[in-house]
Amino acid sequence: MDENQLEILDILKDILKVNSIIATELIQLVENSSTQLRGEIPGSCKTAHMELRKDIVRIAEKWNEGCEVLRSHNIRHE
DSSP, X not given: XXXXXXXXXXHHHHHHHHHHHHHHHHXXXXXXXXXXXXXXXXXXXXXXXXXXXXHHHHHHHHHOSXXXXXXXXXXXXX
């Protein structure tokens, strides 16, 4: 790979990491909004959201080092 291709790869990795952060925070925003509107989140949604968080973190970690904060912050949400 030439220098430009490596730079593009680094940019794509950064974008993937930022999108992973946005995706997991949006899940949390939905849960917070649901709790305010309904008083609770259905158990099936909690389970699905945790699986989505794990998938998102796994994808981010596949392409990026240094996702410890993303992992610890999002796996802690329940």
